[in-house]
Amino acid sequence: MATTTVHQTKWWSGGKSPFNMEYGKLMMWYFLMSDAFTFGAFLISYGSIRFSQNFWPDPNVVFNAFPGAGHANLPLAFVSVMTFILIISSVTMVLAVHAGHKGDKQGVMKWMVWTIIGGLAFLGCQAWEWHHLITGEHAVLANGQIEMIGQTMGGNPWGNIVHDNAALTAALNNTSHETLVQLVHSHDHSHTATELAAMTDVQLRGMVDLAEMHIREKGPIAFGGYFFGITGFHGFHVFSGVVINIIMLIMTQKDVFKNRGHYLMIEKAGLYWHFVDLVWVFVFLCFYLI
C-alpha cells in the first residue's frame, strides 16, 4: 500500500477524507457489505436446514442437464458454463473501469457492452435451468402410488431411491392412467403419447421397466424454496446490475462522464457487478459443489 507511506499525510487531522475515497464509492462499499450479510444469512439458513435433515439430494443428481443434450447425464457441466460467463464478464468490467481511468470513452463503451452481454447470457442460462427443473417431471413413490412431479417450491423428486420392488409393484397398480402413459413415454420413445393413451392400464403396466426407472421417494421440500429463493435473489441482482450497466453505457455515450471530467460512476457500477460475481462464487459452492 504505497499510498499510506506518503509523507506528511495526516489522515485524521481534518480537511481530508480519512479513507481517501470519494463519498459515493465509500457508501457503495458499505452497501455491498450489508448485502453480503443478506446473502450470508440466506445461505447460512440453507446450511442450517440442510444440517437438520438426515437426507439431502445430491446436487450432481439434480443438476445434470445441458441444453440440447436431451437426457444425457452431465453433472456440473451447465453450471460451469454459467460460472465462466460471470467470471469473464467480471474481467470485461475491470477493463471498462481501467479505460475509465484513462478517460477513454470508446474503451469504456466497448467493455461495458461486453459486460452487459455477459450478464444477459447468464440470465438466459438461469432461465433455462429454472424452466428445466420446474417442467422436467420425475417419477416418485408417494402415498402408495407413483406420481410424476417436477422440482418446484411444493415438491422435490430427488429423495432416496426406492429398492423395495414389492412396494413399487403395488404402487404401480394404484397409479392413474395418465401417469402410466407419462411413465412409459419417458423411457420408451417407440410409441407416441396418443398411442400410449389408447392402451389399457394392464398393457401399460407391462411396459414399465421398474428396474430401469430408479423411482425415488419425495425429497426434502425445503430444497426448492432455498434453491429458487437464493438463486432468484442472485438473479435479481444480476438483472439490476445489467440495468445499471445499461444506464452507465447510455450516460457514457452521451458524454456525461466526459463533461464531468471523471468516470468514477463506472467504478461504482463495477464494484456492484464484481459483487454479483462474488456472490455467485458462494452460491455455486453451496448449491452445486457440496
Add this chain to the structure above:
Amino acid sequence: MEHPAFEEVTVHHEHQDDATFKKKVRKTTILLSVITIIELAIGLIIYTMHKGESPSELLVLMFKGVVCILTLAKAYYIVSIFMHLGDEIRNMIMTIVVPLLLFVWFIIAFIYEGNSYKNLRNTYDKHFKETTTPVKHHKAEAPAAEPKSGKE
C-alpha cells in the same frame, strides 16, 4: 486523472502503466479459471465417490473442505484485485473486513443449531428417523447406527 476528482480524494493511487495492469488482470483471470476447474474436478470426484459402493464419509468431507478453501481464495482475488480493495488505505479495508468476521460466529452457530435439531428429532421422533434416513444399498445392517453427517 491528474487533478483530484473530488476534494476528499487527496492522494492518488499510483497508476500502473498499461502493460503491468494487463498482466495483472490476465494473471488473475487465469488464476480464477484454474481454481474453478479444480473445484469442478473435485465436484466430479465426489460424484463418482457417491456412486461407488461405500463412499468414505471422511474423504468426501475432506474434499468438500478443500472446495470451501478454494472458494475463499477465489473470493479473496475478486475482492482484492478486481474490486481494488487491496489498493485502498488500511483503515478503509478494516471497516469492511472486520464486520465480516461476524460470519465466523454466524456460520458455526447456525450449522451447530441445525445439527442439534436433527439429533433431537432422531432421538425423539422415530417416525422422522425411519422415513428420512437413507437405506444402505445392499442388505442393510441396521439402518444408520450413527446418523449421517448432515452434509450430503
